[in-house]
Amino acid sequence: MDKYIVELEHVSKSFPGVLALNDVDFRLKSGEVLALLGENGAGKSTLVKILSGVYTKDSGTIKIYDQVVDNMNTKKAEELGIAIIHQELNLCAHLTVAQNIFLGREIIGYGMLSARKMNAEAKKILTSLNIDIDPEMIVGDMSVSKQQMVEIAKALSTNAKILIMDEPTSALTAKEIEDLFLIINKLKKEGCGIVYISHRLEELEHIVDRVTILRDGQYINSMNFKDTSLPEIISNMVGRDIKEKFPRVTCKRGKKILEVRKLNAGRMVRNINFDLYEGEIVGIAGLMGAGRTETTRAIFGVDPKASGEIILDGKAIKIEKPMDAISQGIVLVPEDRKKDGLCTKLSIRENIALPNLDIICKKAGIINSKIEKEMANNTVSDLKIKLPNVEVNAGSLSGGNQQKVVVGKWLRRKSRVVIFDEPTRGIDVAAKVEIYNLMNNLKQQGIGVLFVSSELPEILGISDRIIVMCDGKITGELNVEEATQDIILQYATSFDKKIDDNILHK
Amino acid sequence: MDKIGKQNRIKRILAVRGMGQVITVTIGLIILCIVFSIVNPIFFSGKNIANLLRQIAPILIIGIGQSYVLITGNIDLSIGSVIGMSCMISATMMTKGVNPWAAVFVTFICCLAAGVLNGELVSRCKLPPFIATLGTMTIARGIAQIVNNNYNTGSIGEAAKGFRNFFYYGKTAGIYNAIWITIVLWIVFNFLLSKTRTGRHIYAIGSNVDAARLSGVNVHSTTIKVYVVSAICACTVGLMTCATTGMGTMDAGNGYEMYAVAASVIGGVSTLGGQGILLGTVVGASIWGVLQNGLQFAGAPVAIRNITIGIIVVVSVLLDVVVRTGKHRKKAN
Numbered sequence: 069m070d071k072y073i074v075e076l077e078h079v080s081k082s083f084p085g086v087l088a089l090n091d092v093d094f095r096l097k098s099g100e101v102l103a104l105l106g107e108n109g110a111g112k113s114t115l116v117k118i119l120s121g122v123y124t125k126d127s128g129t130i131k132i133y134d135q136v137v138d139n140m141n142t143k144k145a146e147e148l149g150i151a152i153i154h155q156e157l158n159l160c161a162h163l164t165v166a167q168n169i170f171l172g173r174e175i176i177g178y179g180m181l182s183a184r185k186m187n188a189e190a191k192k193i194l195t196s197l198n199i200d201i202d203p204e205m206i207v208g209d210m211s212v213s214k215q216q217m218v219e220i221a222k223a224l225s226t227n228a229k230i231l232i233m234d235e236p237t238s239a240l241t242a243k244e245i246e247d248l249f250l251i252i253n254k255l256k257k258e259g260c261g262i263v264y265i266s267h268r269l270e271e272l273e274h275i276v277d278r279v280t281i282l283r284d285g286q287y288i289n290s291m292n293f294k295d296t297s298l299p300e301i302i303s304n305m306v307g308r309d310i311k312e313k314f315p316r317v318t319c320k321r322g323k324k325i326l327e328v329r330k331l332n333a334g335r336m337v338r339n340i341n342f343d344l345y346e347g348e349i350v351g352i353a354g355l356m357g358a359g360r361t362e363t364t365r366a367i368f369g370v371d372p373k374a375s376g377e378i379i380l381d382g383k384a385i386k387i388e389k390p391m392d393a394i395s396q397g398i399v400l401v402p403e404d405r406k407k408d409g410l411c412t413k414l415s416i417r418e419n420i421a422l423p424n425l426d427i428i429c430k431k432a433g434i435i436n437s438k439i440e441k442e443m444a445n446n447t448v449s450d451l452k453i454k455l456p457n458v459e460v461n462a463g464s465l466s467g468g469n470q471q472k473v474v475v476g477k478w479l480r481r482k483s484r485v486v487i488f489d490e491p492t493r494g495i496d497v498a499a500k501v502e503i504y505n506l507m508n509n510l511k512q513q514g515i516g517v518l519f520v521s522s523e524l525p526e527i528l529g530i531s532d533r534i535i536v537m538c539d540g541k542i543t544g545e546l547n548v549e550e551a552t553q554d555i556i557l558q559y560a561t562s563f564d565k566k567i568d569d570n571i572l573h574k
Numbered sequence: 575m576d577k578i579g580k581q582n583r584i585k586r587i588l589a590v591r592g593m594g595q596v597i598t599v600t601i602g603l604i605i606l607c608i609v610f611s612i613v614n615p616i617f618f619s620g621k622n623i624a625n626l627l628r629q630i631a632p633i634l635i636i637g638i639g640q641s642y643v644l645i646t647g648n649i650d651l652s653i654g655s656v657i658g659m660s661c662m663i664s665a666t667m668m669t670k671g672v673n674p675w676a677a678v679f680v681t682f683i684c685c686l687a688a689g690v691l692n693g694e695l696v697s698r699c700k701l702p703p704f705i706a707t708l709g710t711m712t713i714a715r716g717i718a719q720i721v722n723n724n725y726n727t728g729s730i731g732e733a734a735k736g737f738r739n740f741f742y743y744g745k746t747a748g749i750y751n752a753i754w755i756t757i758v759l760w761i762v763f764n765f766l767l768s769k770t771r772t773g774r775h776i777y778a779i780g781s782n783v784d785a786a787r788l789s790g791v792n793v794h795s796t797t798i799k800v801y802v803v804s805a806i807c808a809c810t811v812g813l814m815t816c817a818t819t820g821m822g823t824m825d826a827g828n829g830y831e832m833y834a835v836a837a838s839v840i841g842g843v844s845t846l847g848g849q850g851i852l853l854g855t856v857v858g859a860s861i862w863g864v865l866q867n868g869l870q871f872a873g874a875p876v877a878i879r880n881i882t883i884g885i886i887v888v889v890s891v892l893l894d895v896v897v898r899t900g901k902h903r904k905k906a907n
Binding site: 368370389390391394395400402407408409410411412413414418421422423425426429432433434435437477 | 771774777778781787
């Protein structure tokens with residue numbers, strides 16, 4: 069059990085202008101779960117990519133099972149049993165589970181694909197992991213969590229013994245995380261070594277044996293998880309103590325800004341009623357698929373509304389498309405930054421300018437490049453976005469910085485209501501606190517803040533009032549003083565009993 | 575300090591999206607010109623240059639239109655047929671004695687309608703642009719054939735002399751009007767694309783249509799605008815063709831939509847959208863024109879010209895891909 073199966077010594081790696089890894093040591097034993105921790109840009113991804121052969125190291129040695137591996141590449145990594153489960157899933161959405169699992173290694177019988185054999189084989193792997201998925205399901209029809217399970221099954225089907233998981237839980241619900249952890253513990257017992265990368269430190273205690281911490285490309289520390297504490301880990305990660313994880317400012321509740329009345333939009337938004345006041349942050353909690361995102365999208369006019377009224381500052385307003393909402397002063401920071409938030413082929417400057425072109429443009433729609441540049445530079449310095457200059461492509465930034473751009477582009481205009489949908493997903497502790505501060509700042513300015521999040525501690529830490537949704541309906545509303553994780557979860561799982569079970573599972 | 579400032583300025587120009595490929599293909603263009611002038615010194619004579627520019631003009635104009643559409647991530651296959659339609663409608667009316675400028679106006683409206691139809695089909699009806707414009711392409715060609723009962727028209731006559739001079743033969747300040755028209759269109763559309771709100775929306779849609787919509791971009795109207803620009807460009811080329819030949823030909827502009835794609839793509843416009851600048855389209859269209867003209871001078875038959883141009887399209891895009899992945903690989907190492 070105590071044998072090291074991966075040993076990286078004095079590994080360095082530089083990219084033009086950045087030293088991504090500086091003399092880093094890294095060790096993994098068989099039968100353990102090692103959390104690789106660090107802020108965004110600390111070098112976790114680079115390290116993992118070197119281990120899995122995506123990048124080649126500049127210097128240092130890699131030893132796998134006591135053997136020095138010199139020319140590591142992805143093929144060799146696979147042969148050595150190293151598999152990586154990416155943050156962004158790498159599955160073919162139009163193919164079935166079995167087809168995905170055997171992609172590139174299809175089983176051939178009589179010169180033809182043997183679907184039967186592959187399905188049976190896939191079923192065997194899935195059952196061994198206690199995953200209840202039909203191998204003939206189309207991957208694109210399944211939930212993200214199920215897809216993740218398929219990804220794990222795929223990795224294990226190649227007899228991987230060294231598993232790397234990059235933010236595996238960021239899209240999962242509490243129940244699904246539990247399932248995942250069961251699988252991880254099972255794999256651990258079977259002698260796999262697992263590298264676990266996550267920003268959700270609260271989860272670590274359930275599975276992690278050791279932690280290795282990186283900061284700014286340097287190796288900081290390795291500790292047995294039992295002998296350390298979360299505050300110690302965090303201060304190691306950021307190099308300073310973060311005093312308040314959830315900074316809270318209290319404001320006087322002012323007048324009513326937004327009223328949503330009897331909003332209906334499809335099955336996931338049913339009869340939604342709520343108010344939003346000046347000087348408060350309203351958190352919307354709920355499980356994955358509770359209809360929170362759909363509600364924000366309906367308010368913002370992305371998806372059509374079936375019925376309902378939206379009243380802003382006492383006046384009923386009509387929102388048919390996002391443009392209407394923006395011009396009335398309601399903005400939405402969307403959930404999925406890659407899909408809905410950023411134009412990755414455009415520069416940071418252009419991305420920040422995009423929703424604000426009405427402010428930037430002179431008469432006749434001509435862009436005033438001076439104002440545009442100023443706006444971009446101000447946003448970058450206000451939000452402490454790390455980048456070489458505002459002309460680089462948005463796609464080239466790290467996740468946390470991309471998220472800051474998505475948030476920042478909406479803060480440049482006078483709004484009445486700002487809706488944040490999962491603004492802290494996949495970003496590090498320090499960046500999270502900066503986003504919280506931004507929300508508090510808006511609250512102090514008397515701007516209404518709606519805040520959707522799947523992380524209960526965050527909802528409890530930041531909101532003044534919490535709305536809980538389940539299955540497209542509001543099932544509870546709480547003041548933060550009376551709210552606990554238990555109560556919220558209770559509301560979040562109060563499904564409508566009259567509904568047919570089949571619909572629920574769909 | 576001064577040196578750094580200068581370097582920064584050069585860097586900034588190089589950092590303009592798509593500038594890299596524009597520079598690469600410009601070098602290619604220069605090499606082509608040198609080779610052709612060695613093969614045949616007449617290539618660089620004043621008369622041939624004037625000819626060459628008039629050959630480039632129509633390709634550049636439709637290249638502008640196609641670039642607009644490509645940058646939004648769509649494609650316009652109807653360009654060639656709209657040219658034919660424009661040519662036939664204007665010529666037919668002029669042979670029937672309609673005032674040439676009235677004919678131009680009606681033609682313009684018809685082409686505009688084709689553009690709006692394309693835009694509506696793609697953005698409102700959500701048809702794949704390839705299919706939608708394939709339909710319009712066939713319809714427009716049909717209209718080109720039907721307006722004069724399936725015949726090419728006769729001469730548009732003396733009354734249309736002013737029209738012919740305006741669109742092709744006349745000169746202003748010593749330069750052919752066809753070239754002036756191209757320059758004016760390029761300046762206007764380049765300004766629209768690079769300096770205005772609509773232009774920025776075009777890039778945003780091509781880069782990520784969902785993000786653009788959520789940022790308040792009106793995807794529907796912007797899509798219509800790019801197809802209208804493309805139709806205006808095709809209309810102009812159709813009128814030029816009519817002015818050049820002095821008659822209406824039913825298969826005018828046949829295959830031009832692909833020349834337009836070639837000019838755009840050689841110049842660095844991505845067919846996936848979000849990338850490219852109109853300066854590149856100028857170089858792309860010039861390479862196309864120089865090849866046509868130069869190979870003609872060198873005595874190469876049409877077949878050889880076609881093969882060469884085809885190869886150039888593939889190689890120039892391949893070159894860009896290789897350069898880009900090369901950079902990527904260097905980064906990764």
